[in-house]
Amino acid sequence: MRILWRYLIKSFLQVFYLALGGFVVIYLVIDLFEKIDDLVEAQVNFSKIFVYFLCKIPLIVVEGIPMAILIAAIISFGILGKNNEIVALKASGINLLRCIIPILTIALVISSVDFFFNQELVPFCLKKANAIWQKESKKSGQSAAIAQGRIWCRSDNVILNADYFDRRNNVLKKVTLFIFDGDFDLVRRVDAREARWSGEDWIFIKGVDQQKSKGNAWVIKAFKARVLPIEVNPVSFETVQRIPDEMSFTELYNYVSRLEKEGYDTTYYRLKLHSKISFPTTGVVLALLGLSIAFLLGRHSSIPLGVALATALAFVYLVVFQFSISLGEAGVLPPLIAAWIGNVLFSMVGCLLLLRAPL
Numbered sequence: 322m323r324i325l326w327r328y329l330i331k332s333f334l335q336v337f338y339l340a341l342g343g344f345v346v347i348y349l350v351i352d353l354f355e356k357i358d359d360l361v362e363a364q365v366n367f368s369k370i371f372v373y374f375l376c377k378i379p380l381i382v383v384e385g386i387p388m389a390i391l392i393a394a395i396i397s398f399g400i401l402g403k404n405n406e407i408v409a410l411k412a413s414g415i416n417l418l419r420c421i422i423p424i425l426t427i428a429l430v431i432s433s434v435d436f437f438f439n440q441e442l443v444p445f446c447l448k449k450a451n452a453i454w455q456k457e458s459k460k461s462g463q464s465a466a467i468a469q470g471r472i473w474c475r476s477d478n479v480i481l482n483a484d485y486f487d488r489r490n491n492v493l494k495k496v497t498l499f500i501f502d503g504d505f506d507l508v509r510r511v512d513a514r515e516a517r518w519s520g521e522d523w524i525f526i527k528g529v530d531q532q533k534s535k536g537n538a539w540v541i542k543a544f545k546a547r548v549l550p551i552e553v554n555p556v557s558f559e560t561v562q563r564i565p566d567e568m569s570f571t572e573l574y575n576y577v578s579r580l581e582k583e584g585y586d587t588t589y590y591r592l593k594l595h596s597k598i599s600f601p602t603t604g605v606v607l608a609l610l611g612l613s614i615a616f617l618l619g620r621h622s623s624i625p626l627g628v629a630l631a632t633a634l635a636f637v638y639l640v641v642f643q644f645s646i647s648l649g650e651a652g653v654l655p656p657l658i659a660a661w662i663g664n665v666l667f668s669m670v671g672c673l674l675l676l677r678a679p680l
Contacts, residue, residue, distance in 0.1 A: 325415070326423040332401070333424055337393035337431075344385035349374060356454075369453055376450035379442045386435045387603040387638075390428050392631040394611030398424075399618060399626075407616075421612050421675075428608035436601040440569050448567040476552040478502065483516070485585045491518035491555045494585065496525065498549065508533045511549060518555050522548045565593035573597065588656060592649045595660035603638070606664045609671035610634060616678035638667055 353374065360370050398420075401407050410417065472483045472493075484495035493516040500509035513528030530542045565573050573594050580587045614630060642663040649659025 325410075325420070329397075329420060329423045330427050332397045333393050333427060336397045337389050340392040340396075341382065341385050341389035344389060345378065345381050348381045348385065349377070352377065365453075373450050373453045376446040376453075379438055379446045380450075383435055383439050383443055383601075386431060387600075387607050388631065388635045390431060390604040391607035391611045391635055392628060394424060394428075394608045395615050395631050396628070398612060398615035402615065402618065417616065417678075421609075424612060425605060425608055428605045432601045432604040435604060436598070439597060439601055440571075444567050444569050444572075451567065472558070474553055474558070478505070479551050479553070481551065481553055484583065485580060486558045487586070488555075488558070488589075492516070493523075493558075496528075498525070498551070511547075513547075519548075523551060523553070524548055565590055570594070570597045588652060589650055592646065592656040592659055595656050596646065599660040599664055600642075602664060603642075606667050606671065607634070607638065609675070610667055613671050613674035613678055617674060638663060641666065 357370075360373070365373075398407075407417065410420065472486055474481045478501045480499040480501075481493075482497040482499070483493040486493055494514075496511075496513045496516045498509075498511040498513075499507060500511075502508045510531045511525060511528060512531075513525035515527075516523045516525045518524075525544070525547050527545060528543070528547070530544055530547065532540050532542075534540055568576065573590065577587050577590045577594055580590065611631065611634075614634075618626070645654065645659045645662045648654040649656050654662070
């Protein structure tokens with residue numbers, strides 16, 4: 322049985338490596354053609370362009386692993402069926418369900434590695450890649466970042482700090498505004514309960530305005546509402562939507578916990594938190610689905626047919642996954658259900674197809 326396990330895993334991994342390598346190359350080529358003009362026009366040097374695309378590879382690998390597992394499951398067992406090796410296994414009295422176990426086991430191992438990459442390597446590399454794109458390509462102007470659990474945004478001589486950004490209403494919560502002079506000395510500080518975007522300016526509501534006078538004394542005034550013209554708009558905080566991707570699972574969990582304690586709506590961030598677990602497990606689900614289809618096709622399977630089926634199934638899965646995530650973001654589904662419903666549905670489909678397969 323160990324010999325059979327080694328043979329099945331070896332056949333699976335050979336296809337898996339080819340599929341994953343092909344996915345990474347295709348993704349990089351498409352991304353290169355989409356962004357190289359902007360990077361060249363911004364006169365970004367070659368070394369930074371190289372680092373940018375190098376930092377994108379971990380993310381591409383993480384996103385490509387589930388599809389590579391699906392392709393490997395369909396094609397490797399399809400080849401076994403076409404070579405009559407499945408028939409030989411049956412003739413030897415081996416139940417094909419026992420052949421599924423090593424593939425699901427290796428898929429689980431790969432998914433665990435996928436989770437580790439998504440936990441440690443991807444956030445670090447993605448943060449670096451986004452920083453290069455935002456700063457060097459000059460496409461996004463001022464952008465926000467999260468540090469120590471708070472939102473920070475700098476524009477010329479102004480640094481804005483906030484606890485939370487309500488993207489639906491364009492409202493910043495617990496805002497602190499630091500204004501500096503030409504020598505970068507602090508000359509004004511504004512603390513407000515919130516800041517609302519009026520369409521042209523930020524309206525700071527219920528706060529304290531501290532300004533340094535000519536004699537270096539601080540003049541403190543409370544206010545109910547005050548418009549402060551700063552070169553920061555809601556577009557600057559669009560990058561906050563990508564911040565969960567730049568956080569590890571632990572960092573995002575701590576961030577969500579803090580926001581919940583302070584009473585903020587964490588639907589979007591909790592959805593991202595659950596997705597950090599649900600997406601890596603996709604590999605096991607798609608492996609089960611791919612195996613069931615390979616057994617159903619039997620000797621009629623072929624490499625072109627396997628690739629076509631795997632691509633179609635991966636596309637359908639991504640549509641279902643993104644649709645459920647959208648429902649979660651809109652509040653139609655709870656974050657936990659929205660993140661896992663795709664895996665549950667496709668696991669059920671895989672099991673049903675497996676029951677119908679001639680094992």
